[in-house]
Amino acid sequence: MAVRLNEDKEMVQAIREGLKRTGGYxxxxxxxxxxxxxxxxxxxxxxxxxxxxxxxxCMLYYKD
Ligand code: SF4
Incomplete structure (x- = not known):
């Protein structure tokens, strides 16, 4: 089992900004x-x- 970030860096950044805005939710x-x-x-x-x-x-992480 391996978990990694989405390979789409813009997507990762957008979700991280969302997480910052919500305080981690x-x-x-x-x-x-x-x-x-x-x-x-x-x-x-x-x-x-x-x-x-x-x-x-949210498509921040990918598991395979
Ligand atoms: S779906 Fe779950 S793991 Fe993915 S970004 Fe949202 S809270 Fe985090």
Whole structure:
């Protein structure tokens, strides 16, 4: 299992700016809850899932 940033640097920068604006909450989600703090619960579960391969919801990270 390997997790890396999206190869699209502009995308990474835009999401990082979003994270800065929200104070660390997922910029793609409305709710400011603990499970939506980056790295969010959804992607933590996807990282733990041996069958998952792909981007996180915001496309900041890629897991293969
Ligand atoms: S979807 Fe990606 S960027 Fe958004 S909180 Fe989850 S891991 Fe972070």
């Amino acid at each position: 997922c910029p793609c989600r409305l709710e400011r809850t603990e499970e939506n703090k980056c790295i969010c619960k959804e992607f933590r579960e996807q990282m733990a899932d041996p069958d998952f391969k792909g981007y996180c919801h």
